[in-house]
Amino acid sequence: MSLWSAIVIVEDELNDFLHDLEVITDVFASLKCRCELVVVANGVGKFVEHEFEAVGDLVSTVTLVELSQKATFATCMGAALDTTDAQALLVTGSYQKISRESMLDLIQSLDAPTDLVVPRRCNRVDPGVNQLQSSFFNTVVRVITKTPFHDLNCNVRAVRRKVLEELELYGDMYRFLPILALERGFRVREIDCEHHQEHGKVGFMGYREYAARLIDIALLFFRSGHSRKPLRFFGAKGVLFAGAGVFVLAAVSFGRVAGQTALGNNPWVILGLMLILLGVQISGIGLVGEILVFTYGRHKKDYIIEETLGGITASDTVRVPEDQTFGAELHLP
Amino acid sequence: MQAPKLMSIVIPLFNEEESVGRLVERIQEISPKFECKWELLLVDDGSTDGTWETIVELKGELPELRGIKFRTNRGQTAAMVAGFDLSRGDVIITLDGDLQNDPSDIPALLKKMSEGYDIVSGWRRDRQDHWSRVFPSRVANWLISKSTGVKLHDYGCSLKAYRTECIRSIQAYGEMHRFFPALASMTGARVAEIVVDHHPRQFGSSKYGFSRVLKVFSDIFAINLIIRFSTKPLKGFIYLALPFGAMAAGFWLLASIAWLSSWSDGKSAFFAVIAMLSLFGVVSLGALGVLAELAVITSDLSHTRLERIAVRVSRYCSRGRGGEI
16 A cells, blocks of 8 residues: 555634545545645644644544744645655645545546646636636636646645655745646646535635736746746847837937937937836846856756666766866966 | 776767667767777657667667666756766767767867867868858857857867866756857866868758757857856946946036036936936946845855866976976
């Protein structure tokens, strides 16, 4: 029997909390899989402790990780990962989002070649306005990242440990775990799952939430293609703006020479100069980015090895004897 | 300089199942001329054809062959770096996997390296590519040579020989493989160039298009920046800010003259606005420079030091006889 770990990240104080834990242990019992339960109390430590004490005899042994203040999902994941050695993980949130049968399917779908299984909630039970917003968000992300995922908002995932260890999630990046995993060459599957229940805001989510999602999308876009060569991204835009500024100033100058326009008090001169400034600023930011990557990011490997042949190991490096030097000779008087 | 004890041949491959077999055959034919032990590292850079399967088959016929398979396509630089990291030789030879480079040039590279060089680069003097690839390549080579001071005719030739410790010290990333000789100059490496053969592509198609030209020119600018200013970025940004500083001074002067001489309405204010905008440019570029300098200061400064083995100190005694320390 393989060892699984079910990581339940609790952020809300909901009545069905213990029942949902029972469902998870029941699912693993029916699959005859060993499963250790890790509950991460994300700012709701007192609630979880109270629930466990009230029950008296828990369904199974639970590791409780209490975070004293609310942290991101990625931080909670990291804290939970430190407490378990399981190589396969089921990650869920505060309540059961997908049906018991779908949870079974999710776990069973993490078979040999697959590294991450994500659900796509069908027959949704949340209000139409929420579904519309979710659909719009997922569509925008699919277009920008050219990935096939339809339901990034569902935080239930079945994942291999190596995926989480390699990806180094931070901030709000847990939502985009399937995209980041696909980018790194992991095998990701999306399966249809029955939507069970949904708690949370209805309708308008708040300006901060929308702004946060927009920023996440922009970050994804930047990360996926430009994080190693920022000058290409910023430089291209900078050249565009500066070029437009030069064009405007050239046109105004030409008009002045031809006697058609005056330079003094001409707002086009200011516009041209501002465009050049903007272009130089944007390019300058790209240059700083390039220096940052060169200074701090050179040691990070761009490659991910899947398989080797011929006995290659990580320690396969050669030490060059000290007398085989290279470089400039320095002659001292 | 003594001959290498072990030579590693590193070849990145992307969808080259048709050429890899012939390439390995050519290397085996030439191998008696190597005059040292050798190993062959084939790096499958996320191929979608049968390249890896072909490599596995070839392993059975060639004990010197070792293979690395990437999970996904990561680019030529990443494939070369993986080869550099996992090779066991004290000299590394790289070449393309499309049979355009000729393995029979490897002994000539080694011979040149034995004269005391750390990097020997191939020069495809008689290049067998379409002019649309050759012309931008020549422009790029001229630009890189001129701007970095490391004069090579052909930066784009993959057939190169490296002293292992020299190439590992670069810690390359992105698409830096074209600039290895220029980057190596930062560590004090000695670079040479020899003429090598170039053959037309026999199988498959080139993986590069016009977009690469724009990327290469952007990279040339970035590499120049890194070589010149990675240890003193504030200076680079101050140089960039100088024209704006001159504009600010000039327009302040004009504004003052306009105000003192009572030029027509608004002229003085107009010139003052332009001067302020220019000053904004100076200040923000200066701030970016300070930020970049801070990044360097807070780093471990490893990129600012020559590798210890890059410096050999000789001391001459009073009678003029020298000796190494």
